Amino acid sequence: MAELYEELGLTEGEYRDIVRLLGREPNKVELGMYSLMWSEHCSYKSSRAVLAQLPTRASYVLQGPGENAGVIDIGGGLAVAFKMESHNHPSAVEPYQGAATGIGGIVRDIFTMGARPIACLDPLRFGDPASPRTRYLFGGVIAGIAGYGNCLGIPTVGGDIYFDPCYEENILVNVMCIGIMSKESLIRGQATGVGNAVVLLGNRTGRDGIGGASILASQEFDEKSQEKRPSVQVGDPFTEKLLIEACLELLEKKLLLGLQDLGAAGISCACSETAARGGVGMRIDLEKVPLREEMEPFEIMISESQERMLAIVEPRNLEEVLGVCGKWGLSAVVIGEVTEGDALKIYWHGEKVVDVPASTLASGPVYDRPAERPDYLDEVQSFDPSTLRHPEDLSQTLLRLAGGPNLCSRRMVWERYDHMVQLNTVVYPGSDAAVLRIKGTSKALAVSCDGNSRYVYLDPYLGTQIAVAESARNVVASGGVPMAFTNCLNFGNPEKPGIFWQFREAVRGMADAARYLELPVVSGNVSFYNESFGAAIYPTPVIGMVGLIGNAAHRMDIAFPQEGLAVALLGETLDELGGSEYLWLVHGMAAGRPPRLDLRLEKGAQTTCIEGIRRGIILSAHDCSEGGVAVALMECCCAGGVGARLEVDTELKPVSWLFSESQSRFVVTLREEGLPTLRELAKARNVQLEVLGRTGGDRLVINDWIDLEVAEMDRVREEALERIMRG
C-alpha cells in the first residue's frame, strides 16, 4: 500500500489517519476513494480553517456555504440560489470540453437545490493575447461555454475577461449560475430514511475523467499533464437539459427527499456526502450502475462522467419517479438504499468491496499551512508612478486603452452566447451588471462578476476588498441593492508559504469588506495549484454579486440616454495610478500600490447612487473601474451614441485625473433640476459630487486633454477583440 498511497497523492500522515479511522488497513478501492475525497479539490483541507472567518449569515440567507449552492430569500415566497466554480485545469487541457463541462457542473449545482437556472456568468483569465496558445484557448473556451449554455437554454449574461501573461499556462475558467425557486422547493443533498432508495439518474458511466478533475485540480500543472489527456470528460448538454426538466418536475411533484449532483469523484463523493449530511449509512450495489463500457468497480466509483444525479426516493414513490424519468427519455436506476448507522458499504455482484464510515470520507483532514509574506511585495509596492514620463497626446492614449485587450468591448463574446433566452434579460451584457426581471413580480436581479487580480497581486488584502466593493458597485450602478455574494478563489500551490499568505490575506480582505458592507458569503469555491513550472498565477479571487431591484423600472444602464443632461462624478479622484491599466498598457508595468479603499466612503457613494436612482433623479450610472474616469466616460458615450463636453477643475495632472483608478466613484447623468437633491444626498454621506459638464454632440471633449469622435471610439472598442484574436 505504501507506494500506492503516495502515488494517489496521500501523505504518510493521512494514510495513518485512514488506518486509525478504520481500525484496519484500507483495501485498494477504499484507499482510492479516500485519496479523492481527501484531495484538496474535494476536502478543502488547506482552506477550510481560513474560510471560517467569512460572514455567512443574514436574516434572508436560507442556505449558506456547505451545500451545492447558497440560497437567499428575496421576498414574496421566492428564493435565489447561486454559486461560482472553477474549471481551470480541464479547460487548459481541452478548452472546449473543459469549459462546456464547467457550465454543466455549475448548472447542476443550482437545480440540485430545486431552483430553475436562469442565468450563467463566466469570469475568464487568459495569458498574453498575442500568443497563438491564448488565441486557441480563448476560442475553445468561448465556443465551449456557448455550445453547452446555449443548448440548455440558460442565458449567459455576464462575466469578465482579463489577459495577463501570468495566466499563459494556467488559464482560469470560472463559471457562475443563478437559479430561482419558490422557497418551499428548497431541497438539500441529504440522504434520509432507512430503507429509502438511492437512484442514479442520467447518463451512463464511462471512463471519463478517471483521475480527472480531483487529481488535475490538486496538482501543479506541467508536462505530465499531457498524459492525463485521455481522461477528458465530454459534455452532453442535451442530456443535461433533460435532467433539468426531469429533476424540476420530480421536485415539483414532491417525489424526492434528497438530490445531489455527481461531480468530482463521482459516485464516491455523491454517496458519502449525502449520507454524511443526513447522518445515515448507505448500501450501493455497484453492478447496477449503467455502464458505457466494461469497467472495474474502482473506476465506476470515481468516474466523473457528466450529466448524472443521485436522488433519494421513498419506495412508494419509486414507480412515479421512474415514470417521470422515462417520459424525459432518461435512464433512472435504483443502485442502493439508505441504511442505519453511518457506514458506506459498496458491493460488486454481492461481494463487499468497500465498508467505511461515510463521514470520514466526507470530512477530510484540516491543515493550518505556514504562511509568509512574499518578498516581491516590497519591491512592487515601492514603485512610485510619479517618476514616469507621460505621453503628450491624451486622446491617443485613451484610444489605446479603448482598444487594449483588457478594456475593449466584449461584444464578440456575449453575442456568441444566447443572452436573451427565457425573456428575463432587461439590461444586456455590456453594462455594469446584467439585470434579470423576475416574471410575475415587479422585481429584478442585478448580477456582476469582478476581480482585478493585479490589485490582489500588489496587495492581497486591499485588492480583495476592492473586488468585493467593485462588484457591489456594479450592482448598485444597475439599480440593485447588493444582497449576498459567491466567490471563486484561484491561487497557486498552498503548500508554499508565500502563496498561502496571499490566500490568507485575500480571505481576510474579503471577510472585512463583506462584514462592513453587510454582504453574506453564501457559497464559493477554491482552486489551488494554479501553477506551472513553479510559477503561480496572480492570486485571483473572483466575486459574483447578486443584488435585488425592488422595482424593475428602476433598473439602470451605463448609456448616456440623451443630450443636454448634466454629467456628474460621485466620489473623489486621487493621484492613484498604481496597479492601473494605464500603467500596464502604456508603461508595461504591474507595480505600485492599488488605489485606496475607504469602506465608509464606498458605502456612502453606493447609497447615494441607489437613492438617486430610486428617486428617479439619476438617469444613467456607471462605476469607474479599470481605465479610470476617462474610460468610464467613453463607455457611457459609446453605449448611448451620445457625446459630452466636460470641463474639469483639478489640481491633479491630467493623466492622473483621467486614468487613476480611484475607488468608490460613479459617473451619472441627471437633469439640471435633480442636482440640488443629489447634492444633498451626497453631502449627507460625505460623498463628493462634481458636475463635469453636459451630454450632447457626437464628440467626447474633456478640457483640452481629450477630443474624440464617439463613432471613432466606438469603432476602436468594438473591433479590437476580434482583431486581437485573429492574430
Next chain:
Amino acid sequence: MKVSVFVSPKQGVLDPAGQATLGSLKSLGFDEVSDVRIGKYITMRLEGVDAEQAEARVQEMCERLLANPIIEDFKVEIEG
C-alpha cells in the same frame, strides 16, 4: 491528388450525437443497429505533391488542425 480524412471519436469517449442517432434509428424500426459513432469525413485536393509527401503533410494537418487528438482518432486515405 484526392485525399480523404476520417475523424472519429476515440474509443471510450462519450459520443452524444452517436447516441441520439442510435436512439432515433431504433425508434424508426432499425432494430439491428447496435452502436453508432459520428465523426468527420473530410475530403481535399492537394496539388504538386506525390503520394508519399501527401501522406506526411495530411498527417500533420490532422495533428495540427483537423482532429483533436485528445478526444479523436483519425485515418488518412490517399486516392491519387
Next chain:
Amino acid sequence: MKVSVFVSPKQGVLDPAGQATLGSLKSLGFDEVSDVRIGKYITMRLEGVDAEQAEARVQEMCERLLANPIIEDFKVEIEG
C-alpha cells in the same frame, strides 16, 4: 457487421466549414491544399443481417435520417 457511412456536402452546395478550414490550412502554410469539404463519417454495427440486407437497410437509414438529400450526398461501405 461493421458499416461506414460517408456523408458529404453536395456538389454546388456551400460548405462554410470546409472553406474556413481551407483558409486555416493555408495560413498554417499548407499551400498545396486546394479544396476542402467537410462531411460526416458515421460508423455503426449491425446485428443479425447479411451484407446484402445490411446494404439495403443502411441505404434506407441514409435516405430517411442520416443524410439530407437537399444538401448532402452519401455512400455506404459494408466491412463484414
Next chain:
Amino acid sequence: MKFGVVVFPGSNCEMDCYHVIDKVLREEVDYVWHQETDVSRYDCLVLPGGFSYGDYLRCGAIARFSPVMEAVADYARGGGLVIGICNGFQILLEAGLLPGAMLRNTCLHFICRFVDLRVENASTPWTNAAEAGQVLRIPIAHNEGNYTVDAGTLRELQEQGRIILRYCAPDGTVSEESNPNGAMDNIAGICNEGFNVFGLMPHPERASEAVLGSTDGMVIWESVMAHYRGRG
C-alpha cells in the same frame, strides 16, 4: 384563439412562447408534448426554438420523426396555421413542410443579437398587420440559419411572394452586409404555398414586450390573430 406550443426534448424557447401568448397576447395556450398525436383542437401551432435532440446529427433531423410531427403535417395539409421559429423552422424544413435546408452560419459560430428584417409580403396570415417594406427589429439566436435551396425553388419562392422576411439594414436596404448568416437571398422567413405554414429564424417572442427592447415581434402575433378572426 387557442395556441399549441409543441415541446420536443431539447426545445428551450417553449416557455418563452407560452409566456408571450398567455401573458402578453392573453390568448389560450397549451404545451403539446412531442408524443401527442392529435392537435386538432388548436387554432395555431407554434414550433419553438431550442436544440431539439441537442441539434445532434443535423438540426431538426431527429425531432421531425417525433409522433407529433405526423399530426402537424396533417394539420398543415388541412390549412391549419403553423409557425416554426428558429429550431422550429429547421424542423419544418427537415419534415418537408417547407422547402430548403439550413447550413451553418458562414461565420461558423452562434449569433445572438437584434437584426433588422424587411417585410417582403404583408398580405399573409403572419404579416397582415405590417406594411410591405416595413422594417422589424427582432433578435436572432442560432448557429445554423444559413438558408439554402435549389435555384428552381428559389425562383418559385420569389415569384409566389413566399419570401416573407429578409435580413436588411435599418433603412430597409437588403445587402450582403446586412446578412448575418449567409442565407441565400437574405432569406429570414418563408411560407409554404398555402401561406398557412411559416418558418423564420428570428424570435418574435423575444421582441414582444417593451421591457425587452422591442415590440416589433407583436406584428406577427397580431397578424395571425387578426387572420384567425377574419380581419387579416
